[in-house]
Structures are given as structure tokens and as C-alpha cells.
Amino acid sequence: xHTMLPNILSMALLTSNLTEKQRKQLCGLMGNVKxxxxxxxxxxxxxxxxxxxxxxxxxPTLLVAYNRSGYTFGGYTSVDYAQSGQQITDETSFMFSFQxxxxxxxxxxxxxxxxxxxxxxxxxxxxxxFCYNNQPVVYDQGRDLYFRARVKAFNFHPATLYGNDIQLxxxxxxxxxxxxxxxxxxxxxxxxxxTAKRRAELMDMIRKYKPIMTSVSQIxxxxxxxxxxxxxxxxxxxxxxxxxxxxxxxxxGSAGTSLTTQFRTYPVKDGRxxxxxxxxxxxxxxxxxxxxxxxxxxxxSSILQGHIPDRYKxxxxxxxxxxxxxxxxxxxxxxKIHCVVYVIDTTKIxxxxxxxxEKLTTIRRKVNSLAIPQMVLMTKVDEACPEVxxxxxxxxxxxxxxxxxxxxxxxLGVPVSCVLPVKNYSQELExxxxxxxxxxxxxxxxxxxxxxxxxxxxxx
Numbered sequence: 001x002h003t004m005l006p007n008i009l010s011m012a013l014l015t016s017n018l019t020e021k022q023r024k025q026l027c028g029l030m031g032n033v034k035x036x037x038x039x040x041x042x043x044x045x046x047x048x049x050x051x052x053x054x055x056x057x058x059x060p061t062l063l064v065a066y067n068r069s070g071y072t073f074g075g076y077t078s079v080d081y082a083q084s085g086q087q088i089t090d091e092t093s094f095m096f097s098f099q100x101x102x103x104x105x106x107x108x109x110x111x112x113x114x115x116x117x118x119x120x121x122x123x124x125x126x127x128x129x130f131c132y133n134n135q136p137v138v139y140d141q142g143r144d145l146y147f148r149a150r151v152k153a154f155n156f157h158p159a160t161l162y163g164n165d166i167q168l169x170x171x172x173x174x175x176x177x178x179x180x181x182x183x184x185x186x187x188x189x190x191x192x193x194x195t196a197k198r199r200a201e202l203m204d205m206i207r208k209y210k211p212i213m214t215s216v217s218q219i220x221x222x223x224x225x226x227x228x229x230x231x232x233x234x235x236x237x238x239x240x241x242x243x244x245x246x247x248x249x250x251x252x253g254s255a256g257t258s259l260t261t262q263f264r265t266y267p268v269k270d271g272r273x274x275x276x277x278x279x280x281x282x283x284x285x286x287x288x289x290x291x292x293x294x295x296x297x298x299x300x301s302s303i304l305q306g307h308i309p310d311r312y313k314x315x316x317x318x319x320x321x322x323x324x325x326x327x328x329x330x331x332x333x334x335x336k337i338h339c340v341v342y343v344i345d346t347t348k349i350x351x352x353x354x355x356x357x358e359k360l361t362t363i364r365r366k367v368n369s370l371a372i373p374q375m376v377l378m379t380k381v382d383e384a385c386p387e388v389x390x391x392x393x394x395x396x397x398x399x400x401x402x403x404x405x406x407x408x409x410x411x412l413g414v415p416v417s418c419v420l421p422v423k424n425y426s427q428e429l430e431x432x433x434x435x436x437x438x439x440x441x442x443x444x445x446x447x448x449x450x451x452x453x454x455x456x457x458x459x460x
Contacts, residue, residue, distance in 0.1 A: 066168065192395075297362055
């Protein structure tokens with residue numbers, strides 16, 4: 001009876017130091033996973049033997065350390081701890097540190113080992129050691145002169161990762177487990193017909209669509225979102241569907257700063273020699289967290305009201321100034337925006353910083369004041385969920401994607417019915433039916449919303 005008591009006490013004291021928000025954000029870095037706390041240094045001790053007793057052969061693990069300066073940082077490995085004495089290759093391994101309320105990720109360099117699997121305390125890249133020499137400290141070998149000449153497995157600055165404070169107040173290790181999806185037994189939470197017939201119907205409806213107000217020949221849809229979320233890629237994807245092959249007219253990519261520096265209006269033709277379709281996709285510079293970078297909110301206001309011309313080059317340090325002649329007359333309904341679409345990367349919803357969320361909220365207020373309908377395009381669903389990556393048709397039976405739809409709805413204040421998950425074309429060389437159905441369904445909904453707006457603003 002007495003021998004069981006310490007174990008029961010130990011389990012009772014295992015309370016995570018992570019906030020619920022931090023836990024969600026870290027899970028967001030690893031996909032649809034759950035975390036189970038295995039080891040807590042303040043309870044089990046900082047000795048390497050205590051760490052290995054609880055963490056060896058547990059599969060993928062996440063280490064989270066806390067220091068006295070308030071930094072929360074650590075690392076993930078998908079390979080078991082086993083005291084094998086081997087160098088471990090792990091392409092999925094990463095280190096992280098919370099900066100401005102969100103975790104910044106440092107991936108393992110492809111030509112380096114992720115860690116050394118010995119009987120000592122946990123380490124990453126034979127570079128950064130936790131609970132070093134069985135003490136509540138970290139040791140950053142990357143700061144030593146002889147080590148600096150070597151290629152680092154994890155490229156971070158000490159001040160960024162842990163604020164140059166080596167004293168730990170706590171160290172935790174979590175078991176990381178994928179949450180299984182029981183796709184076959186789950187009823188889809190949205191009904192989609194994944195058929196060639198449905199794709200043809202959607203394309204036909206879009207071709208034949210006419211705005212309900214005769215003064216408007218083409219619906220103008222404004223795409224707004226963070227850098228790299230997939231605004232330009234959405235236009236390229238829609239253009240590809242109607243061209244019948246993969247195209248790349250708008251610059252798209254994953255650069256840290258926006259590749260789109262101009263306001264661009266992209267009409268789409270029905271095939272190479274076809275007539276223009278009844279909508280125009282308007283692409284903007286990406287939103288960025290810091291002020292004085294990315295798209296300015298005043299510029300968005302000018303775009304919404306039809307004042308900014310095609311190919312206007314954005315200047316983050318000064319907003320658009322219309323000339324006096326143009327400013328004196330209101331833009332026609334044809335020139336205004338009829339539907340606003342927020343483009344959000346599914347893999348980064350939980351990582352969205354407070355500053356970016358505030359910017360989006362300010363934009364939403366402005367759009368609301370003009371009574372323009374709004375919806376969210378949730379991109380990169382395949383990267384966010386392994387099941388969806390295997391089969392796009394499992395999208396609407398994925399409980400993880402459903403949770404992300406609900407999360408973005410809550411964060412942006414948009415109804416769940418106005419959040420549409422899609423997969424843009426990015427690496428593909430050929431069109432794919434399931435991709436097309438999702439993209440066309442989203443576009444059809446944008447046209448429906450635009451009609452609602454035109455119905456509200458004036459007589460037909």
C-alpha cells in the first residue's frame with residue numbers, strides 16, 4: 001500500500017504548465033494530435049535517469065521548457081528515446097519558442113542529425129541540451145567558439161529562443177499521439193457531390209451567371225489575407241479550371257513578405273479564346289503583423305469603394321491618395337467590391353497572432369459598415385490533415401477540419417456556413433476532380449453572396 005502512494009501522488013501532481021491556447025497552438029504545429037504529459041522535472045527530478053524512465057520508447061514526444069525570464073521553448077522529435085548511442089535522423093524534428101503569443105518554429109536542417117540518442121538528458125542537434133548535467137539549466141553549445149564553424153542543425157539566435165537565460169523553472173515532456181479518424185462511420189458534416197457531372201454543372205452555372213443588376217457586368221471579389229495564405233494561388237486555380245490546364249498568371253509562393261505588391265484585378269476567360277467570365281478576382285498585398293508593413297487598412301477602404309485602379313503599387317508607408325477629380329465623384333457600383341473573401345491558411349489558424357487578428361477585426365468592421373458580404377476561404381486543408389492529404393473526399397468527414405472551420409469562424413466572427421475549405425493547385429501538373437469541385441463550389445458561393453449585396457443596394 002505504502003509503495004503505491006508515491007506513484008499516486010506523482011500522477012496527481014502532473015499538471016501541465018501550458019495554457020489551453022499554447023497547447024492548441026503547439027498541436028497546430030504537428031497536425032491532428034493530442035498531448036499526454038509524461039515527465040515533469042519539478043515532480044520527477046532533473047536527472048537524466050528520471051527523464052529516460054518516463055520518456056523512453058514512448059514514440060513521438062514534445063519537450064516544453066520554461067525559464068525564469070518567462071520564455072516557453074522546446075523541441076519535437078518523432079523518433080523514440082531509447083539510449084541507443086546513435087545519431088538520429090528526423091526530418092520532422094523542430095525546435096520552437098513562443099514569441100508575441102505564438103510559437104515560432106525552427107526546423108531541423110536536412111543535412112544534419114536531429115539529436116544524439118544517449119543516456120544523458122534530452123538534446124537537439126547535439127547543439128542544445130536540456131536539464132544539462134542533471135541540473136535545471138540549458139546548455140547551448142552553439143554559443144561556443146569551436147562549435148560556431150559547424151553547420152547547425154537548428155538555426156536560431158539564443159536571445160530569440162530563450163532570452164539568453166539558461167536557468168529553467170520547469171521542463172515537461174509530452175507524448176504526441178495522432179487522433180485517429182474513423183472516416184467510414186462518420187456522417188459528412190457537409191454534403192458534396194464529388195462527381196464529374198457536378199463539376200460540369202458548377203462550371204455551367206458560373207458561365208451562365210449574370211449579376212442581378214444590369215449596371216454591373218462583372219462581380220468584383222476582393223481577396224484579403226496574410227502573406228502566403230493562398231490569395232494569388234486561388235486565382236491561378238480558378239483560371240486553371242476554366243483553361244483546362246494548370247496555369248500560373250498571378251505570382252504566388254511562400255516568401256516571408258508579400259509577392260503581390262500591386263492591386264491586381266484578374267478577369268478569367270472561359271478557355272483560351274473564350275469570352276470573359278462574369279467575375280473579377282481582385283488580389284491585394286498580403287497582411288502583415290507589424291504596422292508599416294503589408295497592406296494598409298486605409299488602402300483596403302479605398303479598394304472597397306472602387307477608388308484604387310488596377311496595377312496600383314502599394315506603399316506600406318503611405319496610403320492611396322486619389323486625384324481630386326476622381327475623389328469628387330463617387331465610384332460606380334460596377335467599380336466597387338461586391339464580396340470580400342478572407343483567405344486563411346488552415347495550418348496556421350491556431351498560430352494566428354493577436355496583432356493579425358486585430359487587423360482582420362478592424363477590416364471586418366469596415367466591410368460591415370459598407371454592408372458588403374464576407375466569407376472565409378480556408379486553404380491548404382491537405383497540409384493540415386493527413387487523412388485529407390490521402391483523400392480530399394474525406395474533407396467533410398474530418399473532425400479536425402471541422403474543428404478548424406469552427407475555430408476560424410470564432411476568431412474572425414464569420415458564421416460557420418460562410419467558411420469554405422479548399423485546396424489550391426500548387427505542385428500539381430494536372431487538374432484533379434475533387435480540387436475542382438471544392439474550388440468551384442466556393443466561387444459559386446461568392447457569386448451568390450454578391451447577388452445578395454446587389455439586391456440590397458438598389459433596384460434592378
